[in-house]
Amino acid sequence: MLRNQTSPSLRRLGIALVAIVGALAALLVLLGNPGNMGLCGACFVRDIAGSLRLHAGPSIFRPEVAGIVIGALVWSLASGRHVGRSGSNAVARFMLGVAMAIGALVFLGCPFRMLQRLGGGDMTAWLALPGFLAGVGIARLFERRGYSIGKTHEVPFTIGLIGPLIVAILLLVFAVGGVLAGPGPGVADSPSHANWLVALAVGASAGALLSATGFCAISAGRQVFGGPRLMLLSAGVLILAYALVLAIGGKFSLGFDGQPIAHNEWLWNTLGLALVGLCGALCGGCPVRLVVLTGEGNGDAFVAAMGLLVGGALAHTLGLSAKPATALAAGGPAFAGKVAVSVGLVLAIAYAASMTGTFGRRGNARQ
Numbered sequence: 001m002l003r004n005q006t007s008p009s010l011r012r013l014g015i016a017l018v019a020i021v022g023a024l025a026a027l028l029v030l031l032g033n034p035g036n037m038g039l040c041g042a043c044f045v046r047d048i049a050g051s052l053r054l055h056a057g058p059s060i061f062r063p064e065v066a067g068i069v070i071g072a073l074v075w076s077l078a079s080g081r082h083v084g085r086s087g088s089n090a091v092a093r094f095m096l097g098v099a100m101a102i103g104a105l106v107f108l109g110c111p112f113r114m115l116q117r118l119g120g121g122d123m124t125a126w127l128a129l130p131g132f133l134a135g136v137g138i139a140r141l142f143e144r145r146g147y148s149i150g151k152t153h154e155v156p157f158t159i160g161l162i163g164p165l166i167v168a169i170l171l172l173v174f175a176v177g178g179v180l181a182g183p184g185p186g187v188a189d190s191p192s193h194a195n196w197l198v199a200l201a202v203g204a205s206a207g208a209l210l211s212a213t214g215f216c217a218i219s220a221g222r223q224v225f226g227g228p229r230l231m232l233l234s235a236g237v238l239i240l241a242y243a244l245v246l247a248i249g250g251k252f253s254l255g256f257d258g259q260p261i262a263h264n265e266w267l268w269n270t271l272g273l274a275l276v277g278l279c280g281a282l283c284g285g286c287p288v289r290l291v292v293l294t295g296e297g298n299g300d301a302f303v304a305a306m307g308l309l310v311g312g313a314l315a316h317t318l319g320l321s322a323k324p325a326t327a328l329a330a331g332g333p334a335f336a337g338k339v340a341v342s343v344g345l346v347l348a349i350a351y352a353a354s355m356t357g358t359f360g361r362r363g364n365a366r367q
Helices: 008-030 041-051 063-078 090-107 111-119 123-144 162-176 196-213 217-225 230-248 266-283 287-295 299-317 335-355
Strands: none
Touching (some): 008 196, 008 230, 041 063, 041 090, 041 287, 041 299, 063 162, 063 196, 063 287, 090 287, 090 299, 111 123, 111 217, 111 230, 111 266, 111 287, 123 217, 162 299, 196 287, 217 230, 217 287, 287 299
């Protein structure tokens, strides 16, 4: 609805559906999810990595991720749009996913959580927003020079089901209980979480709506620099809907201090988001969009999502993730996290430059 030339009524419907997604994200926060983290691609995939014992950080299987995949799968099948796709620069997509996860965990949130932090009144996110836009803008400059991650190709239907099948198996293992690390179904231990059946249902609803609309925070960021503004408008409406529901629930908080799972190191919030925006634009979508595309049968998106999982695990294993501010500590990233973001920005720019012939020999950008 937001990506194709459609009638004004369908465009208005698409914007309204994105607003519903924002309201659903706020609902999950009111029902027990961490503050301003109703839905988050990078953080929730990182949590799933912990449930698989790939790191010692937050460990919980997030049914929202499974729900998003299932919802997108069901919608794409019902609408006749489900097509298995794969075959384009998988290694690059994987590594960009790794870098995107590291940047997100320095900022403490993917672009989708950034929108929720904006709607929740988190002024540290508002100050870091230019970094996200700068990262997307740099990617656009390379795209004008010919950069492309490459086009996926239609593959057998079964290939497109591999990602959703793996997610479904993990959901089944979680529902059985006793295998994955972290709280199982019906257990109220930390990390904070809503009831798993509610989380699954809300995730599935959000996945279907995001598949139907094609919404992506990276695409919204692109439209700041030109072209149609429909996705950008939808992002604004999502922020407002999230803020409204949060305010009704009494959890809206405007300010810099005391924000949930956030820190006040402006520079590294900004640079972390710049890395996320740059890598997301270079690999074809924000973390939540990659999860949706996985449900739609896109194998390349699944590879990038696996990069998010590995990147989240590395961020905690190597001490790259930032610590949220508390009443006793300022939080923020450790030195290793600052180095990782700096190196990630340099390498991502060097990769894009090499693919466009900026340094001489042109890479295989269009294969």
